[in-house]
């Protein structure tokens with residue numbers, strides 16, 4: 001799903017060849033070489049060379065889709081700058097080319113919601129979108145978890161009992177998104193296959209989860225490949241849940257920041 005915040009801001013100006021400048025959170029970990037930055041691949045896919053300035057609001061390797069935030073923003077901005085006339089749906093495979101730069105293959109998991117907004121389901125057959133609106137807290141600890149490691153720990157086999165449980169919860173989550181119901185979405189976050197393995201890479205995860213639930217969260221899980229921890233709650237509990245998550249990370253000596261957020265509308269154009 002798209003998050004209303006944090007967000008990247010991407011500025012584009014026409015140029016003869018693509019050059020990149022990066023400021024903001026985690027800029028020291030992000031290459032400016034167009035062959036290694038996701039926005040370089042997007043500019044190439046659209047045949048739209050530009051001077052691209054990225055102001056990062058989404059820290060890289062956060063589990064919040066940092067690379068997808070830049071890819072989607074660049075795709076929307078360059079499509080507009082060069083009048084390419086592509087729809088948001090048509091920009092999904094373009095922005096996915098940016099993801100291929102970091103993960104080796106183009107995938108739409110994160111760029112689809114960043115372009116289309118709401119809750120999206122990306123499969124090999126295409127993308128389905130729900131105009132969801134759910135209050136959230138995304139808590140990002142100062143821990144590095146590489147997507148590669150987080151994929152390595154996922155078990156290659158699962159019991160039929162765990163499959164039945166997890167698929168049932170996933171269906172519940174999708175219904176909850178359609179109904180804009182935080183309780184159903186929260187119940188749907190109880191995955192028994194991937195999350196337990198990934199939780200072990202996040203210091204303090206179990207305490208943070210317990211603290212969020214005690215403070216009123218309806219469900220808590222690892223965001224993406226981690227290390228961010230995501231809570232679903234009612235808007236009236238959001239500040240308390242954010243405080244409880246930060247305190248629990250602090251008690252395990254892990255610095256963290258919390259974003260009080262909600263499902264977002266996806267990339268927006270600003271004329272400056």
Ligand SMILES: Nc1ncnc2c1ncn2[C@@H]1O[C@H](COP(=O)(O)OP(=O)(O)OP(=O)(O)O)[C@@H](O)[C@H]1O
Nearest residue numbers: 029030037038061062063064065066067070102224
């Ligand atoms: N514009 C960009 N923004 C962020 N990361 C970028 C960008 N261009 C290249 N990268 C590289 O991509 C990697 C971060 O992507 P990665 O998929 O690991 O994390 P993430 O985007 O936070 O997402 P996920 O939710 O998939 O874990 C870093 O190695 C970073 O240097």
Ligand SMILES: N[C@@H](CCO)C(=O)O
Nearest residue numbers: 109110147151224225
């Ligand atoms: N959804 C992917 C991360 C997306 O970059 C995963 O969980 O491995």
